Amino acid sequence: xxxxxxxxxxxxxxxxxxxxxxxxxxxxxxxxxxxxxxxxxxxxxxxxxxxxxxx
Numbered sequence: 001x002x003x004x005x006x007x008x009x010x011x012x013x014x015x016x017x018x019x020x021x022x023x024x025x026x027x028x029x030x031x032x033x034x035x036x037x038x039x040x041x042x043x044x045x046x047x048x049x050x051x052x053x054x055x
Contacts, residue, residue: 002033002034003031003032003033003034004031004032004034005029005030005031005032006029006030007027007028007029007030008027008028008029009025009026009027009028010025010026011023011024011025011026012024019053019054019055020051020052020053020054021051021052022049022050022051022052023049023050023052024047024048024049024050025046025047025048025049025050026045026046026047027044027045027046027047028043028044028045029042029043029044029045029046030042030043031043
């Protein structure tokens with residue numbers, strides 16, 4: 001089957017102090033199927049937030 005996929009990604013990071021860092025990640029994925037069966041298109045979203053402390 002013929003499938004087109006697009007993914008859009010955004011990342012951000014902020015170093016609050018030498019030991020503490022905050023970061024975030026967002027991903028948006030689209031899939032367009034070009035076969036005879038309809039309603040197989042898909043959209044997925046992923047979000048990740050992180051706080052990293054180094055001892």
